[in-house]
Amino acid sequence: MPYHDTVPFGPVAPVKTQNVLADHTTLRLGGPAAGLVVAETTEELLDAVRRAGEPMLLLGGGSNLVIGDAGFDGTVIKIATRGWRIDGDSVEVAAGQNWDEFVAAVVEAGLGGLECLSGIPGSVGATPIQNVGAYGCEVADMLTSVELYDRRTGEVRTMSAADLGFAYRTSVLKGTNAGIVLSVRFALRTDGLSAPVRYAELARALGVELGDRVPAADARKTVLELRRGKGMVLDAADHDTWSAGSFFTNPIIPDAEAEGVLARIGAEAPRYPADGGVKLSAAWLIQHAGFDKGHQGPGGRVSLSTKHTLALTNRGHATTEDLLALAREVRDGVRERFGVTLHPEPLLINCAI
Template sequence: MPGVSPWWNTLPFVLVRTSATVPFDELSDLLASTGARLRPGQPLAELTTLRVGGPAVVAECRTTDALVATVGALDTAGIPVLLLAGGSNLLISDDGFPGVVVRIAAAGVELGTDSVCAEAGAVWDEVVAATVSAGLGGLECLSGIPGSAGATPVQNVGAYGVEVAQLLRRVRILDRSSGAIDWVLPEDLGFGYRTSVLKHSDAAVVLAVEFELDPSGQSAPLRYRELAQSLGAEEGQTRPADLVRATVLRLRAGKGMVLADGDHDTWSAGSFFTNPVVPHERASAVHAAIAAHVGEVTVPSWETPEGIKFSAGWLIERAGFGKGHPGPGAPARLSTKHTLALTNRGAATAADLVELARAVRSGVAERFTVELEPEPVTVGITV
């Protein structure tokens, strides 16, 4: 198939071993020459923005060479691997992970005259900040999003009218089945709304990402009404990238979407559910269900080639789950600022968050016949 990367047909990658009972000493010997730093019994709650997750052996890889060598050694030995960088899109079981968590910490960033190339472990918002400071436009609408650069193409990260797929030039990939490393073009990644062929697959590891940017320092065209209005602009116009970044950070902070240790509204995975896309032939039934429960109201929705996209936050709130649900004292609650975020109020477990997520999903499905899909990747549990 012309233009398709060699690992395309390997999905999904399957490990030989289904559980890890490898003694730590054996793991130490196996990974001794890889350059990884091993930590036994690491609480994964310390490595995720939801701050939940049981213990696991963590192999921290601060260089790309160490990452490639570590994953290769573990795969050859048939030991389960969980790749983790910023931990902002993970909900991990309270039992932890029965294998080795490979922490991606290679964080180099290289700026060009019209591009940026970042290693997978680079902090995403630091990458965006560096491009804006260098007078490069394009990524500013993606400011304040927690996580790593390598995660952005996996789920086609997007916010305020911009998606990674629009600006991505190429991705450096490790093919786990062959060990080959190559640059892959965006058209080979099967991008969709908050997804790509890389998501929910073990076939490949993202090593680096490269984006094409605007050397004029102007932002991407403003496509999100709230942002455009905040900037006094018409949709489709541009503004200086540094001004747009500052505005996006302000808007996100107002919704509890910028990480802050002392603010439990930010102890989250961001938007927990994606905006549901309902096939055109079902849209009238959904509108009828909304009218039956809410009345004849204007419903936030958008036309897409796949169907009508509804606002998940709007549906959640109209289904009876308001900000802060289920109320003070609950260890897991909806954010007090944004109903799309499920938050840890300081002592929540993964089980607490799953219970809340299931209640919200079933409530929206019962009232509006719409099935919400979780955005975070779950490990060892099902929402």
């Protein structure tokens, strides 16, 4: 899909092509790939996928991946397509486009709806797979469809939002390479205002009530400030940002088990309504299980972020196994203290906790 009528937002960084996957992930971890292909156009992407065979790994911004020290014994395809088209309230954007550059551009263009997802690293094509969300919003709120290549049929087709099976941090596309996202379409607000503010911390920072709408640019600025305070905006000089973002998802306790779990963890623990259950705060559980900010893993080479307990970070000389050892320690500690099992949010490639 050509995007000749779109000028990329900001400078285009050169793409590294060496096969060491640590060079392509925000954790700076991961061994070598047997082969690495960089696809800068949709046609190159389709050709690479058709030729790749198995095993194959699709790589966008590398922000939601933990790759084992042994690397990947197959072909890695780095999706580097860029650009977008704006047509009224409808925006179509290439899968390889940097997400935050895109959000910044649509906010600057006076379009609202995605501002609360500012500062999230990675590429556009990964957002529907994970149903990326933050500060009370998620991609499913504004996404209308994706164009994808169906490897089972060899056809390019469109899937509507209703067909994607969105749920908390997941969709029908997660955990499979059967459908390769080529582009994503959003329906945004043209009045320059944000989506209704749904997150209490953000509402307080903006000085508004829950449900209020504010200029999208104000919401973006405030979200970026909040994320920076938690080490969640990429900064090569800050090891707190050498992470995969939130490592564990907030656990959802089914209604049938909620009473017992809530009694065990205590009334002071944050809890939120969720479909079919109660959602707990993974960050709260981690901290109250005895893991403070900056808690170190093996040799001090990894640690919980010094700014936020939910991020596991590479302090500069770590291995993936170092990170996994810390993840296991935290998971097991929370389970022992509260009887709640935390599950990783990133995709684990050739490794496990």
